[in-house]
Every structure is written in structure tokens, then in C-alpha cells.
Amino acid sequence: MLRYHKEVYIDPKDIDRLRAFNNKLNYLDWQYTNHCLDNIKHRIIDLEGLLKFIKDLELRAENIFEFYSDNISREIIKVCYRINWQKETDIILIIGEDKQIITIYINSREDNHETLRKGLYING
DSSP states (O other): OEEEETTTBOOHHHHHHHHHHHHHHHTSOOEEOHHHHHHHTTTOSSHHHHHHHHHTOOOOGGGEEEEEEOTTTOOEEEEEEEEEEETTEEEEEEEETTSEEEEEEEEETTOOOTTOOGGGSOOO
16 A cells, blocks of 8 residues: 655645545545444544534545555545644544545644654655
């Protein structure tokens, strides 16, 4: 799997592919993986509020900060969104190609991901 992060490199050709992927997701219904459901209770304070927020959420390609694609076909497999949620927190959503949420967690709006391991990502 190829990994891309906006702080490292995203091929300009992938911008349109990410927009198309994002638009496709907006037409699908939300799904939750077992991994997401098993771990969400340990990460979220206001679970009911978060799920209501997500239910009505329209995804925006501009909020994608990381994505993964197939080694051979280069088809996008999953994307990572950072979305403003509350005054001081953002929601991080890892979403697969069928709009299944793989992982949800919250992050401080001040967190600039200083621990980003750039060597894990494709560097153009």
C-alpha cells in the first residue's frame, strides 16, 4: 500500500482523484468497522454527540490530510480527514472506499503532528 501525507507530498494529479473519491463517499451511507466500534468507547467523550455530528457530515476533500492507494492500480483505498468539531478539538476520521469508518479519534486543534514520521510516506 502506498501512503501519502499532505505534509510530505501529494502528487498534483492525485488532487482530482481525491476530490472524486470524496464526492463518491458523500453519496454512500456511513458504515462502521468492528475495529472502529471496539475502540471508539476509549477515545470519545461525547459519543452520542459525535455520532449525531457524523451522521449529517458532508465530507470535503480539503479536509483530507493523508491517503493510501494500491501499489499497482494506484486506486485510493482509504483517506484520513481532519474535521473541526468543537472549540478546541478536531475529529480524525479514517474512512475506507465504501464509506466505512475504520477509526475515529479526537485531536487537539493545537496538535501540529510534530511526531510525523515522514519516512513512512511517498516523497515526490
